[in-house]
Structures are given as structure tokens and as C-alpha cells.
Amino acid sequence: MFSIIEAQFVAPDVKKFRIVAPRIARKRKAGHFVLVRVHPKGERVPLTIADSDPAAGTITLFVQGIGKTTRLMNLLETGDYVSDVVGPLGKASEIAFYGTVVVIGGGVGTAIAFPTSVAMKQAGNHVISIIGARNRDLVILESEISAISDEVILTTDDGSYGRKGLVIDPLKELIEAGRKVDLVLAIGPIPMMRAVAEVTRPYGIKTIVSLNSIMIDGTGMCGGCRVVVADKTQFACVDGPEFDAHLVNFDVLRQRNSLYREAERLSLDKFQQDPSADLACAKEMCRLQNL
């Protein structure tokens, strides 16, 4: 059991958690993720470790409520527990001095990209952060990102904050204005990552994306997270989750992520009609049963 010592919403549907996991806190590097199982009947969902405090033995996660498990998790509060947290998994981001690094975060991708931005800055890079959200309320981590970035550009789909438009617009402008961009890191919804890849491809700018495939074990055992990169099968959990955007087959990723759409909808409907059973399970009941 893993104790939640802090849980607070940072935007509608996005909750920040600090969880006690000393072994993970000690080993974690930027780019690593954990798998969380909320309760004994739950599934294992991957979540990026946004930050860690080895001295306090805690890790920080940002969870965007999109389906059953993430919405259930977002009902948990300070003092609650989750059944299982395992990690740190995946390959750490390749941190080095590149020169100018543009970090693009879309939605909760902003939180996922944040630790890498911090590390890139520490490695001496000039960091330009582009934060994208659907509207003003959904912008997260603005002050944290501003604190570590040399330049920050904000975009919202509806223009309610920052620039109106998509994250690729300022990226295009930067490149077209002749700014030397040495590396682009893009994390967010699949269409966004794909669009970024297409913007940088003609310029040959090295571009990294973090692939959010469906996972179970996170150790290379099931092969369910497989993605196609450079025409080869790779396991996102151990070979990734970060890959060269120009070599990723986004069609396969999108298609494989739709595998359980029906089941996910069923699960979410059932949960939304009556979240109490799951909540009770998460809070205590299931823990008492030796399942």
C-alpha cells in the first residue's frame, strides 16, 4: 500500500499527487514513469513521475481524469492509499547539452514534459517551453515552468489565455524566423505529437516524443505496449517511452490505443453511474478482503 500525502487539483480534472514510495524516489530520473493500481480490482495505469524528493521518500504525479481509472484516482484525497506503485520504469530521458531545446507540452503532457525541461535546463540548454491547453482553466504548471524556462509561450485553442491556436504555430514561427533549434521534445495527445513531428521533419530537427501506449506489467513481459519505430517492433515500457518522432508509426499507435474503446466506455459509464463501490474499494473495503 502506498500512502498519498498530498492530493490537490491543479486544473479541472488534473490532480497532483504526492505519494510515499522511497525506493522509487531514490532511483527516479527525468522521463521515468510508474505503474499504479488504485485498488485490488483495478488495472495498472502508467503515470509519469513529474518530480521526486528522495529525502522525503516521495514522488509526484499529475493525473488527468479521462477514463475510469484516472477519474477514480482523482477522487482520492490526502490520507488515502493506492494498492500498488511500481517503478521507476522506462528509459530515462537523454539529458545532454544540445543548445536550444524546445519543450512542448499539450494538456497533461505539460506535466509529463516538466521534469525533462528541468533537467535540460540544468544541463545548460536554452529552454523554450510551449504550453498548450484547450482553454485557460486547463493550463497547468505555468509558474513552475516559467521559473525554469528561458522563454515561455502559451497557447489555448479558444484564445482564452496566451495565444489562440495550436502549439505547432509558435514552433513553426520560431523555426521560420531562423532560430536555431537543436532539439524538440513534444509530449501530449497523439495528433499533437504527430503534427510536431511533421513540422520539424523537413528541417531535420531532432524531435523526441513520449508514447502513451497501453501497458500492463511495464517490464517487457507482455508485449502489449508494442509500438512500431523505424519499422521495427519496440516495447514502449522498456525501449521507451521516448522515441525519435520521425521514426514513429503514429497510425499503429493510434489504432492500438483504440483496442479497448468499447470496454473503456462501458467501464466509465458503470463507474459514473455509481462510483461508490469503487471508491469504497479504494478507500478500505478491498484492502480487508484478501483477494
Add this chain to the structure above:
Amino acid sequence: MNSLSPKERVKIPRQKMPEQEPESRRKNFEEVNLGLELELAKREAHRCLECANTKCVETCPVGVKVKDFVQLIVAGDILAAAAKMREDNVLPAITGRVCPQEDQCEGGCILGKKFKPLAIGYLERFVADYEAAVGKVGLPQKAPATGKKVAIVGSGPAGLTVAGDLIQRGHEVTVFEALHEIGGVLVYGIPQFRLPKEIVRREVDNLRALGVRFETNVVVGKTVTIDELFQEEGFHAVFVATGAGLPQFMTIPGEHLNGVYSANEFLTRVNLMRAYRFPEYDSPLYDCRGKNVAVIGGGNTAMDAIRTSLRLGAANGYLIYRRTEAEMPARIEEVKHAKEEGVQLMMLAAPVEFLDNGSGWLKGARCIRMQLGEPDDSGRRRPVPLPGSEFEIALDVAVIAVGTTANPLVQSTTPDLKTTRKGYIAVDEETMKTSKQGVFAGGDIVTGGATVILAMGAGRKAAGSIQQYLTTGVW
């Protein structure tokens, strides 16, 4: 004790295992075999000829004293039979169910030369279940505390065996497991209908009662390295038993299509994540109801996957294997059960491509027929594709069960641990010592995918040399 003459003994027919009827069992996940009653077990035990030359013991990889425990059943002292069993085999309820007895103890039994061999597996299971039912598991005595700490990486049969042996000798034992449940393949691979989870849990609880600590959610190599276990956590020896969990794909076109699974994923979703109880449990699986499912392979894993698909409601379950039924490595009983349940064997065939329905979902497979050629290094005749014999089969789900290899997580983070060409951990076969001082290894991570009892045998051997290392300090 046995008052029957040899003539009378061989006249007794081998007792049949009571089992669920195929029609009903293919709709549920309850155990297929129901177990022998006391009377049936005794009758079966009476068949044993009490040979002077016990071939049955020789052919059991851990040398279970078959004759002795069977005679204790004849005498009616089942608990003593169980204790006798535990001298060599710490997980009898499990091996009695899943050992390939026909190749091992029963394969050696003299009775088998003219009659049917003694049902040693059934009897083994019987004594273990009886012991558990009367609630008198003979937990062994523990030696006084030695102050030595042993870490075990992986909680499959190899790891559990070492844990059991070393806790008895007074060491502090911690088992680290990557998943959230203890048991390795016994819980994530082998299905409920063959090996109920309660049985594994029972054995794990026995170990807990003896003082073994279990830490789930620890991926050694990621969460903590072997070097850190020694240097920062004060362990004196480490036993690596991480299994051969990496799924092999076939590298044919279409393997990424929706509906194509590795057997590991398919079985893990069902067994570990309980997808067969979705949506009560959260993890889903492709809805197999009324669908055509094929499993590629011929081992226990393939059999488990295809029988699972029938239980999930598949209309047709095909087993596609490139050799013939005679060469299938699966346990004979599983093949028999699978056929009774309606699994359709497609022998001498292999897929060459998975077909896309146009939107990324599987619609079928293009297969090629095979012919058996010369024997290969495994002694089995090599399948050779027949040119021009390609055919298509309509499928909604395909499960690839063509084997697994070593997971590199521990090896790649332990630089001084030598591996074999194929990535398994290299050990001295006598002592199970690796190239790194204090580190021992055994089970599938050394041999490649093998059997439960071989993994336990390796664990037994390793426990002996770990004990020696801990007491003498000599590497």
C-alpha cells in the same frame, strides 16, 4: 503393509480423475480436475509394486520418494505421506497438478511397461490437498537465527523453493517481485482452471508463516540493483529467479494488428488482472464471445491460451502448430482436455501473415502447410513449408505462443554477471553460482522456459550452496 499380491495389484485399474464435464467446464474457470477421494487414492496407491529399483524416483527431477509416500497412503497415514513428500518437494499441491508426469515419474514407473503407470501426480495432489483440508500442514522447524540476509529476485517456483529452504535454516529471507502478486508463472500464466490461485496462495502463506518477507512492486534492476542490495541493504547473498518472461513474436507482417496478442499478455490479462471478470475487475480483454480465435504454438502455454479463449466464449478455438500432435510439448492431459472441450487442432501449419480488415483490426491469417523433415537438435522432426500450400483462415483474435526468452533487466544492470549467448544467466551447474560473488541463479532464467519442477530442483540445489556460502564464507 500392502496385503495384495502383485497379481492382484496389477488387476486394479488405474483410477480415473473425477473431472468437470467438458460441456460445463468450457463455460467456467473452475478447476477441471476435481481430485481423488480418500478411497480412490488408497485404491490407486495399492497398485504400486514397491519395486526394489525405483525408476519412478530416478525420473522425478527432485527425486520425490514415490514408493515411500505411496506406501504411507496404503497405510492410511496421509499426513505422514505429505511430510515424506515435503522432504523433497515443497510445493506438492502444485507439482501434482502441473508436472509433465508422463515424461517424469510416471514415465519411469514399471507398471507403465505392461499396464498403466501409477497415477503419481494424482496421489501427490491428493496428499497435499488432504493436508491442507485438515489444516495440519507440517511446517518444518526453523533453525536459530543466523543474522544472514538473503534476497530472492522473482517469486516463481524457483524463488519460492529457495525461500522455503533458507528460512528454515535461520536466515532472514526477502523475496522481491516485480508484479503485484506472488507466484510468477503460477499466477500470471497458468490459468485458474488448471491451478487455482488459492493453492499458490496457500503455499505462499505457509512461507509467510515461517517468516519469509515478500516485497511486491520491486523490479530489480530498476527499483533497486543487485549491487545496491549488497551495499546499501546489507544482503549477504542474492538468488536470481526472474524466469524467462520475454515474449517472442514471429516477425511476420501484421503482428501489431488489434486482436493479435502474445500469450503472455492474453494470459496475464485473464489470470493476473482477472479480465474474465470484467467489468467487475477493470482490465479488459478483446471480447471473444462468438469469435474465431487461434493460438499459435503447441506447448502448455498455447493449450492454456486456447482453452481460456473457449471459456471466454469463443465460437471456434483453433490450435495452429507446425508439427503434429505427437511432437507437441504440452502435457498429455492438457491436450486431451483441450480436445474434449472442442479445441480444433490444425497441425502441420503455420501463419505467414496476419491480415488487416482495412482499419487495423485482425481479420484472418494466411497460413502455409508443413511437412516433417529430418530431426533437428531437439530430436523432433523439423517442419518444412510445402511450397504453394498457402491458405487463409478467418480470425478475430490470434495469440502467439511460440516461446519466451530471458528478460534482460537484471543482467543489463549488473555488469559483472555473465550471460550466455542467448542472454540467460550463466551458472556453474553444480552450485548454481554465477560469475558474481554472492549471486546465485536458477530456474527459467538459467535454462530457458522449462518446467515448474525443474525450477524447484534448481532452487533446491542453489539453496544448498547458498547455505554453504553463508556458513563458510567461501565462494
